[in-house]
Each structure stands twice: as C-alpha cells, then as structure tokens.
Amino acid sequence: MANGANLILALKAAVALASVLLILSLVALGAGKVRLHGQINLVFFLAVMATLVGFEVVLRMVQPGIYDWIRQDPHLLARLRVHLCFAIPSALLLPVMLYTGFAKKSVHRKLAVLFGILWTGTAITGIFGLPHG
16 A cells, blocks of 8 residues: 555656646747647646546545654645645646636736746645655
C-alpha cells in the first residue's frame, strides 16, 4: 500500500510533467501555433485534473490517514499550507483558462499571467518545498 512520502513523490513527478507540458504550450504559442498551444493546454488540463481527482480519492477514501505525519509536524504543515495557497487557486483557475482560451475571450491573456504566477508557485513549493522521504 502507498505511503504519504511515495504519494508526494508521485505528485512531484506529475507536477514536473505538467510543467513541461505548460512550457511546451508556451513554446508553441511563441512559434505562432495557436491551435497546438490549445491542444497541449487541453492535455495539460486533463492531466492536472486526473492527478487531482486521483490524489483526492487516495487522500479521502483509500487511505484517509496517509498525511498524518505531515499534520503532526508544524513545520511540514506550514510548508503544505504555503503550497496549497498556490495549488488551490491555480486548480480553480484552470477550467476558466481552458474556457477563455477556446472561446477566444480577451481576458484569457490577463488570466494567463495570473495563472502563470500561481502555477510557478505551485511547482516550486510542490517540487522543492514538500518532503518525500
């Protein structure tokens, strides 16, 4: 059965992979390939949402006590809370980004800046800020 450290390690890998997809979508956009940018972002969205759903299933239903070791350490709990300050808003903004991008709404670029900041914080605090061993 999975333990908390292994689950965090898997989540770090998922965040790193999603970040590569996001960078590739920006490269496509920079090359003028707007359609490819959207397609990659759709894959990014689906990958992140699948990871979040899988994570929540494990956390809430399969092994509810899997993160007790973090909750018992005030320093680790503080690091998790900082991470969640970036991760939760970025997850909530993701569907809005997808909609505004495909609907070609003018607000998409402004939201993209906000999302970029939130995702950068999610990646940095998730990959480098959370313990996995």
